[in-house]
Amino acid sequence: VISTRWLDEREQRVWQACLQMQRQLFAQLNHHLQAESGLSLSDFEVLVQLTAAPDGRLRPFELQRNLRWEQSRLSHHLARMRRRGLVDRGECPSDSRGTVVTLTVEGRRAIETAAPGHVAAVRRLVFDHLTEPELVALEQIAGRVLDRLDADLS
Amino acid sequence: VISTRWLDEREQRVWQACLQMQRQLFAQLNHHLQAESGLSLSDFEVLVQLTAAPDGRLRPFELQRNLRWEQSRLSHHLARMRRRGLVDRGECPSDSRGTVVTLTVEGRRAIETAAPGHVAAVRRLVFDHLTEPELVALEQIAGRVLDRLDADLS
DNA sequence: TAAGATTGATATATCAATCTTA
């Protein structure tokens, strides 16, 4: 039996602040996006990936890897986005088990409409308040924590 | 018309990493908790607040303020926790519009069972990988971003 | 068998409407 090394008062405070920050940040970015363009942050993230891909085409497993979503969540989400005309699904020429997700004209228009306001919100809520060394620290932290998260999966 | 100041490549990378880190961190902490104790991270957060409160009693609006949850989400969540016997609800003596949420014996036992493993996971996934200056930076960032989020609401 | 992906059932979150009393 190993005795627990609890978080000290400061660590507690930082951890709670992180939880709250992430929750509220997601909520407010979602609100802004929803109000201005009818997209959710999740929709936006999918569209960002497709926009960055050659021909606006990606396999679901690539989206899954890039976004770190669960498989079934992605599948359901893509089905909903497809119903709304934001993406389409095609057969995969190189592997007939698979499919290809494609960005539609409407999807491209949606992200182009939404992007300026969303980027402005991200700047106003986050990046405007970071000093250069803080930005570096955040990059380091995210990188290391993500590595650890991946290691913990296996 | 103001032209959009887009995120540069590095800012993009940091932002995506933050989104992924948050998503995956929550998912994996949830998994650990769920597997070890049957609690979700949300359950745990509510129980943490009640444990820290005098007599394990808080008004819903206090929980709402501390956790930064939406009102109806909190209400539904408390109803579910109540059905599972983790908390109880009582009338509020000082304001008959309101209620008081109380920690049950079972709720206290649940968080005491769950806490050691959860704290260990938080350390292993996050705090073990932070240097002292990074911890300071994170605290600063969270504080400033939370202030901005609050300001943006009004 | 395992990879790629989907599906249906269930749990949780969000939105809009409502209720009660300060």
Place this chain on the structure above:
DNA sequence: TAAGATTGATATATCAATCTTA
């Protein structure tokens, strides 16, 4: 009227089972 809180309907996320083909 507004604060405190709940409710029911809907949207989204998660879990377990399934399907197809490499």
